[in-house]
Every structure is written in structure tokens, then in C-alpha cells.
Amino acid sequence: GDSVTQMEGPVTLSEEAFLTINCTYTATGYPSLFWYVQYPGEGLQLLLKATKADDKGSNKGFEATYRKETTSFHLEKGSVQVSDSAVYFCALTLMGDDKIIFGKGTRLHILP
Amino acid sequence: GAGVSQTPSNKVTEKGKYVELRCDPISGHTALYWYRQSLGQGPEFLIYFQGTGAADDSGLPNDRFFAVRPEGSVSTLKIQRTERGDSAVYLCASSLIPGQGNTGELFFGEGSRLTVL
Numbered sequence: 001g002d003s004v005t006q007m008e009g010p011v012t013l014s015e016e017a018f019l020t021i022n023c024t025y026t027a028t029g030y031p032s033l034f035w036y037v038q039y040p041g042e043g044l045q046l047l048l049k050a051t052k053a054d055d056k057g058s059n060k061g062f063e064a065t066y067r068k069e070t071t072s073f074h075l076e077k078g079s080v081q082v083s084d085s086a087v088y089f090c091a092l093t094l095m096g097d098d099k100i101i102f103g104k105g106t107r108l109h110i111l112p
Numbered sequence: 113g114a115g116v117s118q119t120p121s122n123k124v125t126e127k128g129k130y131v132e133l134r135c136d137p138i139s140g141h142t143a144l145y146w147y148r149q150s151l152g153q154g155p156e157f158l159i160y161f162q163g164t165g166a167a168d169d170s171g172l173p174n175d176r177f178f179a180v181r182p183e184g185s186v187s188t189l190k191i192q193r194t195e196r197g198d199s200a201v202y203l204c205a206s207s208l209i210p211g212q213g214n215t216g217e218l219f220f221g222e223g224s225r226l227t228v229l
Contacts, residue, residue: 004154043116043220044155044203089154098168099145100218102154 004103006090012109021075023090031092033073038087116221133189133224137206147203
């Protein structure tokens with residue numbers, strides 16, 4: 001079935017380090033891809049999205065590129081901040097479907 | 113309020129009891145979703161409402177789970193004869209346009225944490 005696999009956490013980095021959180025997907029159709037973020041004490045919120053191959057989603061300094069050939073949507077940020085500490089979820093939805101399928105989440109800790 | 117509101121934020125109950133969890137979506141949002149998040153897992157889809165009707169309830173795990181949205185706004189997730197395996201965080205999300213889920217623009221509440229002893 002359709003699914004999302006992302007790297008296990010927790011991931012611990014120092015401030016200003018480069019971040020990559022890997023995400024790969026399996027889909028029967030042609031999905032749209034997302035990264036959601038959950039900050040401590042807050043609800044899940046959409047971070048960025050890409051709806052077709054080679055699209056790059058970006059927001060708050062984070063980027064992810066939809067790679068159809070490798071079925072991947074890795075999240076990157078060039079210089080992380082303490083305020084980026086959160087749980088990050090990779091997700092997909094298929095055209096015509098209303099539900100979003102989430103990965104297990106990756107907890108990120110940024111040390112000052 | 114400005115966001116999706118869920119009550120209670122925490123609920124502890126005993127095995128076999130009945131539980132109701134409430135979701136108050138963002139005003140004017142016609143689509144409403146329930147998800148369940150178990151420890152160490154991502155959110156798992158339960159049910160989707162478009163207006164008052166359940167457009168997709170394929171994620172409900174069994175007939176002990178039921179959800180309603182009688183006036184197209186507030187929704188209640190009902191769990192009968194709770195089991196320890198029902199312990200999880202139950203998330204509600206809403207969106208402005210039906211089917212907006214296929215573009216990812218869902219707005220989530222903070223969830224209701226259910227613990228079944």
C-alpha cells in the first residue's frame with residue numbers, strides 16, 4: 001500500500017549546522033508530497049509541499065525537492081536554529097483522495 | 113478562537129467505558145478530519161467529513177468507533193467499550209474547501225490524549 005518512510009530520530013545538531021531528514025515514499029499513483037512540523041505544545045502545521053516531480057517546496061529556510069526517480073522528498077536546511085527543534089513528518093496524498101498518509105516523524109533537537 | 117479546538121486535552125478512563133472527544137473546527141471550514149496518533153507513530157487517518165456527512169470513514173478501526181458532525185461544524189468522536197489499545201492522541205483537522213486534503217492545507221488541533229487503564 002501507499003506509505004512514507006522517514007529517518008528515525010532523534011536527530012541532535014548544533015545551532016547553524018546543516019540539516020537533512022530523509023524521506024522516501026511508495027505510492028500507487030502520482031502523489032503530492034508534504035512536510036508537516038509539530039512544535040512543542042502546538043498542533044501539526046504544514047511546513048512545505050510539492051505537487052509534481054522536480055518541484056521544490058520551501059518555507060522558513062527549509063527546502064525539499066520532489067524526486068520521482070528516487071521516490072524521495074528529503075528535507076534540508078542550511079543553518080538550523082534552536083527554534084527549529086520540533087517533530088517533522090513527511091506525508092503524501094494521492095490525486096482524488098482526501099486523506100493524508102504520514103510517516104512516523106523525526107524528532108529534531110538543536111543545541112545552542 | 114482562531115484555531116482548531118479539541119476537548120478534553122487529556123482523558124483517562126477505565127477499560128470498557130464510553131468516551132467522547134470533541135472538535136471545534138476553524139469557523140467556516142467545511143471539511144473536518146479525525147486522525148489517531150499512537151506513541152512513536154505518525155498520525156493515522158480515521159474519518160473525513162464534508163459538511164455534515166462522513167465522506168470517508170475507511171480508517172475507523174472497528175464498530176466501537178463512531179463520529180458525528182450534525183450541524184456541519186463541531187464534531188464528536190465516540191468510542192464505546194474502550195480498550196487499552198485505544199490509548200493514543202486523537203487529532204482533529206479542518207480545511208476550508210472540501211477535498212483540500214489533497215493539497216495538504218489542513219489545520220490541526222493540539223489533540224486529545226486518551227489513556228485507557
